[in-house]
Amino acid sequence: MTQTRLTTDRRGFLGLAAGGVAAASAGISLMLPQSAKAAAKVIIKYDWLMSNGQIGDIMAVQNGYFKEAGLDVEFSPGGPNSATVPPVVSGQATLGQFSESTQLVAARASGVPVKIIACGFRTGPYALASLPKAPVRSAADMIGKKIGIQPTARVVIDAIIAQNKLDASKITIVNVGFDKAPLERGEVDAIGGWVTNTQSLSVLGPDRIDLLVSDMGLPSYANVFFATDEAIEKNADVLAKFIGAVSKGWAWTKANPQEAVKKAVNAYPDMSLEWEMKTIDLIMKLSFDANTAKNGWGTFDPQSIEKQIAMFDALKQYETGRPKLADVYTTKILEMTESVRPKI
Numbered sequence: 179m180t181q182t183r184l185t186t187d188r189r190g191f192l193g194l195a196a197g198g199v200a201a202a203s204a205g206i207s208l209m210l211p212q213s214a215k216a217a218a219k220v221i222i223k224y225d226w227l228m229s230n231g232q233i234g235d236i237m238a239v240q241n242g243y244f245k246e247a248g249l250d251v252e253f254s255p256g257g258p259n260s261a262t263v264p265p266v267v268s269g270q271a272t273l274g275q276f277s278e279s280t281q282l283v284a285a286r287a288s289g290v291p292v293k294i295i296a297c298g299f300r301t302g303p304y305a306l307a308s309l310p311k312a313p314v315r316s317a318a319d320m321i322g323k324k325i326g327i328q329p330t331a332r333v334v335i336d337a338i339i340a341q342n343k344l345d346a347s348k349i350t351i352v353n354v355g356f357d358k359a360p361l362e363r364g365e366v367d368a369i370g371g372w373v374t375n376t377q378s379l380s381v382l383g384p385d386r387i388d389l390l391v392s393d394m395g396l397p398s399y400a401n402v403f404f405a406t407d408e409a410i411e412k413n414a415d416v417l418a419k420f421i422g423a424v425s426k427g428w429a430w431t432k433a434n435p436q437e438a439v440k441k442a443v444n445a446y447p448d449m450s451l452e453w454e455m456k457t458i459d460l461i462m463k464l465s466f467d468a469n470t471a472k473n474g475w476g477t478f479d480p481q482s483i484e485k486q487i488a489m490f491d492a493l494k495q496y497e498t499g500r501p502k503l504a505d506v507y508t509t510k511i512l513e514m515t516e517s518v519r520p521k522i
Contacts, residue, residue: 217245217250218249218419219249219250219252220244220249220250220251220272220416221252221265221270221271221272222235222251222252222253222272223256223262223265223271223273223274223275224253224255224256224274225260225274225275225276225281226256226257226260226277227257228253228255228446229449230374230442230457230458230461231277231298231299231303231374231400232253232275232401233431233438233439233442233454233458233461234425234427234428234429234431234465235253235424235427236427236442236445236446237427237428237431237441238251238423238426238427239253239445240441240442241426241427241430243423243426244423246423247419248419249416249419249420251423254271262274262275262276263285263290266292266406267290267291267292267406272405272409272413272416272417272420273403273404273409273417274292274403274405275298275403276402277302277400277401278302278304278398279294279297279302279399279400279402279483279486280302282294282402282506283483283486283487283501283506284495284496286501286505287497287499287500287501289498291406291407291408292404292407293404293508294399294478294483294506295403295404295410295421295507295510295511296402296421296424296477296512297402297476298400298401298402298403298424298428298465298475298476299400299464299465300464300467300470301390301391301392301397301398301464302390302391302392302398302399303372303373303374303390303400303464304331304334304370304372304373304390304391305370305371305372305373305388305389305390306325306370306388306389307361307369307370307371307373307379307387307388308361308367308386308389309361309382309385310385312368314368314387314389315389316389317338317339317341317344317395318342318344320339320349320368321344321349322348322349323350323368324351324352324365324366324367324368325349325351325366325367325368325369326354326360326361326365326366326368326369326370327351327352327353327354327370328353328355328356329353333495334370334391334396335349337396337490337493338391338396340489340492340493341394341489342394352366354366354369354370356371356378357378358379358381362381362382374461376457376460377450396489397482397483397486398486399478399482399483400464403421403424403476405417410508410510417511418514418515421476421511421512421519422515422519424476425474425475425476425518426518426520428465428475428520429475429520429522432465432520432522435458435459436455436458438458439451439454439458470520470521470522474515474516474519474520474521475519475520475521475522476515476519477512477519480507480509483503483506484503487501488500
């Protein structure tokens with residue numbers, strides 16, 4: 179098997195997203211208020227377009243939570259050719275958000291001084307979709323089947339195969355794009371993609387079976403908020419105000435899901451009201467669970483991240499060596515917002 183280094187691709191689950199900035203300065207210059215009454219300017223760089231994964235963030239704007247916290251927040255959406263790390267490292271953005279925690283780990287392994295400060299989704303939304311005629315309900319069910327994945331997600335399947343001690347020679351991997359036609363036509367038995375893309379998945383019918391990578395033994399967090407080491411050290415108060423306000427936005431969304439969808443679509447008309455209404459319950463399941471009920475929204479387990487690092491290290495994905503767990507995350511911001519973040 180030929181190993182490929184983690185590469186940038188939001189839709190493919192893994193990505194370095196560092197854009198060759200491993201040697202860049204970690205300096206960050208937050209736009210702070212000139213007077214006690216002025217709001218602090220905060221820019222957050224996302225690695226994709228505004229979508230249902232940011233609905234709580236959008237509610238923090240719509241409901242005035244950022245303003246209440248003394249922040250003037252600007253969303254900077256990404257896209258297919260948008261790099262997330264450089265604006266954060268250079269100080270053009272205050273903080274950023276990765277689609278997957280694996281992206282942050284890969285960036286840190288390449289020398290970029292950034293850390294996880296909070297995680298919006300309890301698990302990554304990447305999943306294998308299959309149909310009842312050839313169901314894939316567990317990792318072991320991949321044996322003897324054709325699995326369609328995007329090339330950038332190959333390392334994900336390799337990690338799952340290794341974790342579950344499966345015989346790779348008995349699994350056929352087929353490179354596919356992002357549409358679900360190959361599964362619909364029977365060219366593959368299962369196909370990878372984000373389970374939150376409900377509109378594209380709808381062609382498979384109501385009996386579709388979704389199997390998240392976390393249910394196959396690959397731990398992952400999604401909608402990962404991150405900042406530079408220097409920002410965490412020198413501007414933790416601003417980061418804490420942001421995370422606290424965002425958590426309120428997610429709490430309001432949890433309590434008012436349909437109203438939140440209407441507000442989000444009104445703010446971002448490219449979003450489909452019909453499909454977002456069909457997706458919001460899933461978004462809430464990805465955002466809240468027993469752990470958030472205990473420790474609050476945005477929390478994460480460092481040991482799950484350590485397991486993730488070890489799995490990809492075993493596949494030789496870190497060219498300069500695996501990063502230390504302590505360099506990948508900080509709980510400082512979560513601790514500062516413990517009394518604010520909702521326990522739902």
